[in-house]
Amino acid sequence: MGFPSPANDYIETRLNLDDIMIAHPAATTIIQEPGRILVIDRSVKIRQGDTVAFELFGEGHIGKLMGQSLITEEGEAIEGQALEDVVMLGCVTWIVLDVMERGGPTI
Template identity: 30%
Template sequence: MMLALSPRPVDEPTVLMLQASPIAVACGFPSPAQDYYDGPIDLTEMLVDDQEATFIVRASGHSMTEAGISDGDELLVDRSKRPRDGDVVVAVLDGQLTIKRLQISAGRVTLKSESAEHPDVAVPELSELVIWGVATFSIHHLRRP
């Protein structure tokens, strides 16, 4: 999975007239007794820990579909977070950008695909690997423009 667009910073807060805090919404028959709040919310406040270190990138390809990341989805990527085993990361391996799940085991690093059709990448010792950032959220499009 490669990046299709240059990352762009999360700059101004996005304010929408939605729920003030996330609520659970049933996918079945809606309850007419449900209380709704229609005040403004700030998505940046809800989703971003470090605004200056957070970028939006667009995923391209199908190697991360089992992680819930589809072709064309946008990812919030935080460059201030220290990558941990199991994180979905934007990695630069020998100059090539990719989105993969980071696996660190017994001193070895593997960039794991989340699709049986795409191979994992065992990072060779002499390769240059830079973790560009840690993906914190995926924005999955239900309606394409």
Template identity: 40%
Template sequence: MGFPSPAMDYIENRLTPESICGINSNSLIIETSSGFAVVERGSKPKTGDYVLVSWLGHNYFARPAGRALITEDGEAIEGEALDDVEVIGVVTWLVNRALDDEAPVM
């Protein structure tokens, strides 16, 4: 009862990882050694994108380069070895842990 508060015009939505990273039903959140990676399963990878792939029973982060995939450690997956690779999705966000940082910024 009464009139609405003028302060209602200045209320903002709370920031959440879902709203910042655009997480939806096609997204995967993968824990990494330095934090988390958000992987979009519905996106088609392009040259230069960071992708999550499954190869020989392990998951790897890699970048497509022509007809090859270059993993984080510099190994190239190419030729017939690509037959065993399954591209899971494109990495859209990398979120680093703040608590484990040895050089925090204030």
């Protein structure tokens, strides 16, 4: 017998991004785009100001819900009759950005 290790208080588990970023696995979609990864949760109730993923004429977009319109990343507003062509994919809960510049000059 001996004394218990004082380091037992500092035992940590491995960092798991799934545990941090995915609250509802059955309702979560991950989309990889050049330079970023989007985590989209279909179970989250979308509210004003939320970033959302949507399709317009079969093309995927990201935008913000503002009032009765969607504001795209390019700053265009989709409103009125045009909203009938929008298919809402879900709320964007996380965006993981690639900040590494591959092939660029060394600073």
